[in-house]
Amino acid sequence: MSSTTLKIVAVVAVLLAVVLAIIGFQMSRNYAEQAQKAQQRVQQQEVQQTLAVVALKPLAAYKPIARDAVALVPVSVVPANPYESIDDVVGKVPLVDVDAGAPVTRRYFKEGNVLARIIPPGHQAVSVEVNDVIAVGGFVRPGDIVDLLLYLRGGAGVDEPQSRVLLKDVRVLAYEERIIDRPEGIKEDEKQRSRVRTAVLAVPDKDTTRVMLGASLGELRLALHSPGEPVAAETAAAAPDKAIGVSELTRIRPPPSVQPTPPPPSVEILRGSAREVVTTR
Known part of the structure; x- marks a missing residue:
């Protein structure tokens, strides 16, 4: 093989190596960006998750909720009026059945009117x-x-x-x-x-x-x-x-009768043939 041919082969090999290196660098860069985006999405999902009380098994209506029937777990979608403590739920009586896995919210319970x-x-x-x-x-x-x-x-x-x-x-x-x-x-x-x-x-x-x-x-x-x-x-x-x-x-009562005033008490005093009556008041 002539020297010219060898030079051409060497140049082509160098060019091919450069192209492969560029392709490999681009692929590794894309892979790193995709991995970083995926990690950011996972972090965002973790940040958005909220702890809420969820039913571990079906909860029957008009029966008090047992402690082992609920758990505090992270949820991605925040329900309306959730409970954030198991103690707030245990012993409460729901008005309707609650499915397993459903968040336990305040709408299931009767708060009672003011009266x-x-x-x-x-x-x-x-x-x-x-x-x-x-x-x-x-x-x-x-x-x-x-x-x-x-x-x-x-x-x-x-x-x-x-x-x-x-x-x-x-x-x-x-x-x-x-x-x-x-x-x-x-x-x-x-x-x-x-x-x-x-x-x-x-x-x-x-x-x-x-x-x-x-x-x-x-x-x-x-x-x-x-x-x-x-x-x-x-x-x-x-x-x-x-x-x-x-x-x-409507009964007409008679007026009270007027009693005559009794005379005051008196004492008769005899002095020989003289007689005298003396009142005591």
């Missing part, structure tokens, strides 16, 4: 229809203590019209459509004030049927207590109901 949370133990919330006259001129407010009065007309087992205290020391839980008073400065519509409204009372469990029967037989009225007046521990069933009938109310 239900303020009912005293052993009582029930009973609404009575009232207007401004029945509700002490409309001045009754939630939290007040009232007596529930009942007026019975004659008939339907009642010999004569009468009035009595149906329940004593009843707490008003709500009046109109509010459980607490409106802020100062908000004026109420007079048309709305004149219509019939409701008052929600905390009635002892054993007296709810008593209130229902009384409302169906007669007219109810609220009697407001003074704020400083102590509330009796006993219910109206054990307290006098102050019942009074028409015959007693």
Whole structure:
């Protein structure tokens, strides 16, 4: 082989080596960039993950959640209103079934309305229809203590019209459509004030049927207590109901008889033939 041919072969080999080196460098650079991008994506996913309580097995509705049925795990998609502590979930009762693997959120549970949370133990919330006259001129407010009065007309087992205290020391839980008073400065519509409204009372469990029967037989009225007046521990069933009938109310009592004034005591003194009477006062 001539020297010229050898030179050409050597040049081609050098060029081929340079091309291969460039291709290898480009491939390694692309591989490094792809690896770096993949690592960044993984890091971004790890940053975006949030710890949330997830059901490890199906949770049945209306049954308390056991501690081993849930776990705190990272989630990529943050659910609405999640729980971030297992202690916040254990013992709660869901209203619907929760599938395994689903995040346990607050929408599964009954938080309870404000009125239900303020009912005293052993009582029930009973609404009575009232207007401004029945509700002490409309001045009754939630939290007040009232007596529930009942007026019975004659008939339907009642010999004569009468009035009595149906329940004593009843707490008003709500009046109109509010459980607490409106802020100062908000004026109420007079048309709305004149219509019939409701008052929600905390009635002892054993007296709810008593209130229902009384409302169906007669007219109810609220009697407001003074704020400083102590509330009796006993219910109206054990307290006098102050019942009074028409015959007693309209009875004409004779005036008290006037007794003659007795004469003052006296002492008779005899001095010989003389006789003298002396009063002691």
